[in-house]
Amino acid sequence: MSTVLLAEDASSRPGHDVELGPHLLRHGLGDARDILRIYSPAPTAAFSRRDTLRPGYERAASAVRQHGFEPVVRPQGGSLAAYHRGSVVVDHVHRAEQSSPNPVERFQRFAAMHTAMLAGLGADARIGPVPGEYCPGEYSINAGGVKIVGSAQRVTRDGWLFSTVIQVSGTAVLREVHTAAYRELGYDFDPATVGSLEDVVPDLTVERVAEAVRAAYDLPGPHLPDSSPSPSSRHR
Template sequence: MILLAEPPESGPSSGDAPDGGHDPLAGAGGSAAGGPALDVALGPLLLRHGLGDAVDILRVHSPGPTAAFSRRDTLRPGYTRAAEVVRQAGFVPVVRPQGGSLAVYDQGSVVIDHVHRSGPAAPDPAARFAGFATMHAAMLARLGVDARIGPVPGEYCPGEYSINAAGAKLAGSAQRVTRDGWLFSTVLQVSGAARLRPVLTSAYAELGYPFDPATAGAIEDSVPAVTTAAVRAAVLAAYGVTGPAVRLPRAVLELLRS
């Protein structure tokens, strides 16, 4: 498995690579250069084109403020208004290729993008949801979270394999399956749920989806000492990543920008 390097989160040299060159993934809050729009485009690009001969590619990052709509959301009569609502709140509206419905996240989140290039194998998306939910819940349990698998009534981006604690959603996943393999994305909300609730409330009202703000939670609500850095480290351990991270090749970045 190849782990993509996460850029420095802040500072005047956040775009500088250790060798003095430019880190092509550098951006505010761990986002790809160009921000949330390129963040959501990177996974599908790697799924289609790959990265050398790697079968599995993992990116674990904390992005800038992002409002990730699904393609289904864009068909709702209130989509244009919802996009404007999140933009006014400081979140960049993007359309992700994975399924589900609107998810809002920011620097208090840890996003896992796992690309698996298996070729045209028969997909088994339900089993994949179940397997990753089990792994992520066990990972959170090791951090002291009473993590449960299952939907929470009134949650945002509802799903059978949401991860929750004390009646609030902490994590959700979505996936994309193509002839090249699959992209499985998970958002773990570590801190700052209070920042997200009003944005979700307004946007979901415009989209016409039911939503209970109390169901939007964060890991810090039950384990205050847990940080995004600790969660990222736990993710790498859960995925068995032991080798060094690699920077995104410049040629891939140029393809992304094009």
């Protein structure tokens, strides 16, 4: 089998969302080599394990709850990234025991793919961090002076999980929740760097962006299972 595209489960919760990628990385799905999930999540504040070691972590978790976002701890690196129904999250699982442990090539490849995709939607998207951005990274994608795409990855003996968050709409609430949390975490952060595609290309929808992601992968639409596998039913 080539790439398998999981159908979006609108009823899934942030805890399930953050566990599903690592579960698929470890256990796979049939004989699929690549497993792709494209979805718009419930309001989620994805902290990294590094964040949980900060003195202000509990206060930050409380702050995001007050803004209606559920705090979770993701296995990928980086620092807090919040997303919601106005975001498109792309989780790409590649299962291969001999996959390269070097993460740089994947960051470069996916940043180039997503930048080209966003350019096709009318955004003047550029690879590179915006000073003071949340979850800073060399391969963030920005447009109009704000960060619109972030990515993180996890590499294990089973392969890799590459996660990308494309912020489509809802800049105001994203700015509020990041500001509240980063204040407690004590990281350098400039709220003005938080943005979304709606700031530079009005009228874009999550549906159109998700469709563009599928086209970039040359996939017509979900074609799998009756339901997504549940992390709660792990093999022992």
